[in-house]
Amino acid sequence: MTTRPSRIHRGPVVLAAVAVLALAAAGCTDTATSSSAVPTSGTRSLLPQPPGPTARLGEQQVDTAVGQLDSIVQDAMSRTGVPGVAVAVVYRDQVVYSKGFGVREVGKPDAVDPDTVFQVASVSKPVASTIVAGVVGRKTIAWDDPVIKYNPSFSLRDPFVTANASFADLMSHRSGLYTGAGDLLEDLGFDQDYILPRLNQQPLDAFRASYNYSNFGYTEGGVAAADAAKQSWDALAQDTLFGPLGMTSSSYEHSVYESRPNKALIHVREDGANGATWQAKYLRDADAEAPAGGLSSSVRDMAQFIRLQLGAGKFGGTQVIDPAALQETHIPHQDLHTPQQPGARTQFYGLGWNVSYDDQGRLRLDHSGAFALGAATNVALLPVEQLGIVTFTNGYPIGVPEAVNNAFFDAAQNGRPTVDWLGFYGKALAASEEQPPNPYDTAPAHPKPPQALTAYTGTYDSPYYGPLTVAEGNGKLQITMGPPEKPTTFPLTAYDGDTFTFASIGENATGTSGAIFKPGPDGRIDGVTLTFYDQRGLGTFTRGA
Template identity: 60%
Template sequence: MPQGPDKASRHSPGRRSVLKALGTGALGLAALPALSSCSDQAAAGAAGGSPSLLPAPEQQVPPLLDDHKVGQALAALDRLIQDAMTRTGVPGIAAAVVHQDKVVYLKGFGVREVGKPDAVGPDTVFQLASVSKPLASTVLAAVAGQGKIAWTDPVVRHHPAFSLHDPSVTSQATFVDLLSHRSGLHTGAGDLLEDLGFDQDYILGHLNQEPLDTFRSSYHYSNFGYTWAGVAGATAMGMSWEDLASKALFTPLGMTSTSYRHRDYEAAPDKARPHVRADDKSWVARYTRDADAEAPAGGASSSVRDLAEWIRLQLGSGSYAGKQVVDADALAQTHVPQNVTGAPATPGGRTHFYAMGWNVSYDDKARLQLSHAGAFNLGAATSVSLLPGEQLGIVVLTNGRPEGIPDAISSGFFDIAQNGKATVDWLGFFGGLYGKLDASEKPEVDYSQAPATATPARANSAYVGTYANSYYGPLTVAEDAGALVARLGPAASPTTLRLTHYTADTFSFASIGENANGLAGAIFAADASGRASSVRLDFYDRTGLGTFVRSTGSNA
């Protein structure tokens, strides 16, 4: 039965937000407790409330995986990838493995776009989604290593425009706080503004309207909190984020195919298009995903050839080809646990942490594990996973929406390296998890089902008008061919939502963008005259900011 339209319905964070909050890093069984905590948004108390940094985690010495064991896993990697492609039909996959400072695996499989013959290769450029984050913290480590910022500096010191809802948090929030998702910003804060097409300046300038959870005692995965840290670090260097990343990291490592600019991805002659499932479950390249607004958090694009060089730098403590590109101590701090993301699910389980752009865990051999996944619901899934003590790392990029494919390939690779064979059907395991996430993200109200008793709407003229909202900007409701439409977003390119009557003063519309999850509700409230005085868009009301109030004197 549908929920009554007069009942407030706050949508839970979208599937993409849940995936990001998981931080699925795919490093074998040790990752399972964190994954099982997804229903709680992986929220837990922070690892201490102090802004001071913890000691860098110990690495396993000596290595437990010799060349023979790693060789076994490398020999099986083609089969793991081909099996994933056969079972899922995902159009393209690229992977690279680094061991002992050597790129020992570098391959592409499948096609860049369904229906076209161009093959994926080691130089094919993919959108990285949230694998952009550990890449970004490496860039900021280069800035910290030069003494231009300190990790514990308040961000507002380097960017005076930085502002959050609580002035005390604004004055205290450090790079560590923003990069480890402990500022109090809720998961997905600002993401819906991005979906509507607002640019970075608008979103960062309105983020101070987002309510905050407890500062330094909560974990909420925030793209735009992370983005603020990147922008402030670039400001400290007197340049744009995109130029800083190129100068500090991409150019020294020869990462010529890597960029934080969407236009560079689009201009790449060898690029993988994002794909989603069509109604018949086949894959189709339907969407374009421009993540420039959240560039440090999700806007990078790269090839596995380039990312292998970055993994070399990570495993080499900032050293690359005999040169110290990033200060070793500054880089090591990005690996230090700062926040709890997953409490142990069982007495024998392990706690999982978030550092600065990295998920951190420890396996049953006491080995440090670093990982991060990326997910665009509009068509990309990526993963990078490192065992620093083994000097071993793998990156897997795909051009299909997140279904656990890169997670399964990475987990299978490490499983075979450790045990000589795969001990779990990783694709089945991760596929099941992602399938449950798909099912769990449905709206609270099923607007596709007509209510048992529907009440007629008022005349269209009762709803037509302009409604104000300080966060999303104005919403204009107009009549179009006898029906109602709502327009909101940037004035130069507004989004049009077609309203379909549900019952009484409630209409439905199709949600749009990366966080779309089906039909949502536009719930009007009328005054004594019978004219709508406000409208709440439940899809945009996740943190209480989705009510639009009729502007004074607005009749059309």
């Protein structure tokens, strides 16, 4: 397998779309995103809360829905071909369903079961906020504490935000960091120690008045909490949550996932001469953003996590997480989605949870995970019903886990699924992937020839991405960048004059991109801008002397 894709769908767009679409079961199918402000000065939302409903589902209704899960999952697999699925359901502190379907890797017989370990992508976030709630409950930190108090090296572009950004700000995506901040560094192979200090070069949106899904902002919150606890993030996760809950298949370390004998590989779906096929082509090491996306786990383990959530931090009769600290993760902190249609409702982000209210006025908590390189997951809770479900898949995000979980809740409420949830999610996610025409996909009709290739060779530098080398070999140019221990080399293709093209890579790849060399006043090439890496104005490299 290779870790270097040449063209995949856009990671940030898919992730942002999944974050909003996962709330559809709350009765709002208007899925436009919004950055409308929520007036907050601390962690608690000032928006009025709906009155608390009573439970509306009976045991027989839940049993009926559980009885339909096999067919719901099998239908989704039949329609999509997704290789493997695992599902667990918790009801009234009991695991009432736990099952695997399909295979861990296409072309091999090893079956998925409840203990199969999946990379769960952003389902890492509610697990991470629960771990941080454990630190809050011990009074080591407070949700409203500025993270700089515990990580003095923390810095964002605005000194006021640096001084005031709290754990709640970072873990509700309202720090002002834009969606995808730092992600392209991760795609190049840079580690957490390189990425987090460079977030201060990223432009900021409005502090506490904008929602932008930021993996590395979230990661900073988790890492700062671990710093406050004087532990590594992995040790904190083990001591605070995995150990007490017996989550023996869960880890935030990619090497541990790789060592598991019973693990699901990630898959992408590609069109071929004989139709679409699923392939296990890529590796996804998310250690750099571990609290936000690096968790691997099984549905058996996640069922214990759901028990803890529905039990207000209590597990097996023991109070593992302080209930007040945990409750802060379950309430609205940031406006996620302003309704665009009459009768639709506002949607929110808590601390690692999407927060919404359904047609019966019940609080619903959920979160999706998506790797464009081949994973899709969802966990969803109805706390007043003491009901929760988790679905993991080892396939590219096309809406399968969200569809399964929504169909289950729908069947519990109405006796059967009343909506084609897979069709809904599939259509919406496909629309989110649509891209405008790429000017670099088509060569100009009458391109200018480039200069002699030696005019471009040499060493360039960026304060954000680091050094870049342009070299000539066999009559072609190539650029090399990334961490010195594992650099990435991109072959360049002449496009038009001083502009060349290359194929973007990684979770966030968008296809062909431009490398635009720029002459200085004396005509000598003194810089190059890589358009794929210039999404926030950080992609220009200056040539050395």
